Amino acid sequence: MKSPATPLAPPRRRPITTATAAVTVVVVAAHVLAWHGTEFSPAALVQGWRGMADFLGQALPPDLSWTEVLLPSFQGALVTLAIGLLGTTLSVPAALVLALLAARTTTRNRWVYQAARSILSFLRAVPDVVFALIFVTAVGLGPFAGVLALIFHNTGVMGKLWAEAMEEIDLGPRDALRVGGASGVQVAAHAVLPAVIPQFVGLLLYRFDVNVRSSLVLGLVGAGGIGFLVNQSIKLFRFDEMVTHLLVVMVLVVAVDQLSAQIRRRLGV
């Protein structure tokens, strides 16, 4: 390649537009307002170091006595796992029906589609903690309220994720079966669902992972499990017990996360 006689001028940089400048100003202003709104103060944190030190002094070393702390902690963790498991599994039927109705691939009627989307949005918009507080008033304190809360919230989230997975598939096999006279349900069973099974299982495992972590928080509002034990320890100022519970929680969360990741990798999703 011969180099040209005069060096080629590189294209000019795009000048900063007023739009870019305006967006920058808005973003900076939003952060300043948020700083004030949350009373964010590194100075207060530094001044309060003594409180932190007291807390750590009481929390460490963790109380690892078997019968009083560690055994109840493991039992609590199992309940938390059970809440996450049932909350995920029992939401499958409703999530599947709503997802089929809320995917354009399987639902041609615009009104049905919009109605299903709205129900899913509502279930997703109400946090599982709020559902838990509602169900605690109905069925009392305990893990059952947590399971009910997860079923409702997870139906909304998983239904949405599944509907989106179905909308992304190749529509060819669906059209091929429609031409052959297959009904909507038959098309869903023989063309749409077989194409999305790996994605569905992957999303289900992902939601199981999330739901186990959510059920910890549900315990804090009285819906049983190890979260309930964490809450109790804090109220009794037994921070050494609390740290033990948190360590067990960490093991549980890492184990579930690893399991779900392993299976999803096998499935290739």
Added chain:
Amino acid sequence: MTPADAPPPPLRTAVTGPPAALVVRGLTKSFDGRTVLDDLDLRVESGQFLALLGANGCGKSTALRCLVGLETPDAGAIAVHGRTLGSGHDAESNRLRQQTAMVFQQIHLVRRRSALDNVCAGALGRLPLRRSLAPILFPRELREEAMACLDRVGMADRAAEPAGRLSGGQQQRVAIARALCQRARIILADEPVSALDPAAAEQVVSLLADLAHEEGLAVAAVLHQPALARRHADRVVGLLHGRAVIDAPASEITEADLDTLYAGRPASPAPASHVVHQEHR
């Protein structure tokens, strides 16, 4: 398989007797003001293999999609075995449409399901829901019928394999078996061999020709290879700008006719004798 140099099978014309399998009159369709089908007439007889030729965008695929109800035509009448098809999805129209099966360029099998289950799915239209919610519920007679269909296309030995693991040509033959299992009397094929290598293409097109000649099906295939059409088809219809401008026995198609289709103008000053409508830009 028909050797390449054999003369094409004789043209069968139904002068008297039962009405043609598929008759299309004045089919018109436009997308966003762009006319794709312009007053198209088409006639496919039982026992006949018709090849549709034409340049990209001449309306071949849209025509087939209108015939099976995947697109709604703006105007025109479609008659299946002499009975006019309604424009909607009422029971009678759906029943008539079920006599027509479609084979696609992209094949459109469910890749994760076995070849046999894919073929069985062709019969969904006549199965009650309780026998068709999952492949395990398919009746035994249907499985036997599907095996016969797979055998007809030479794929019986691969029945248990997932469709996605078969080669392109094999998949297309399974898709044709699915059309047979639908008990369709009319097979429309939209570029069935465009994604296949020449040997597989030859095999699939000669299979379609055999189904017309031996089973008496009406077969219409959009092809992009005029040579294949001349070798296997009984009749060739050439589409240009959404109209049928050529309609002749395959043996009478000339180079000039092909130039008309693919260049959009007649190659010689005197157009070929069987150019039915003259279309100039």
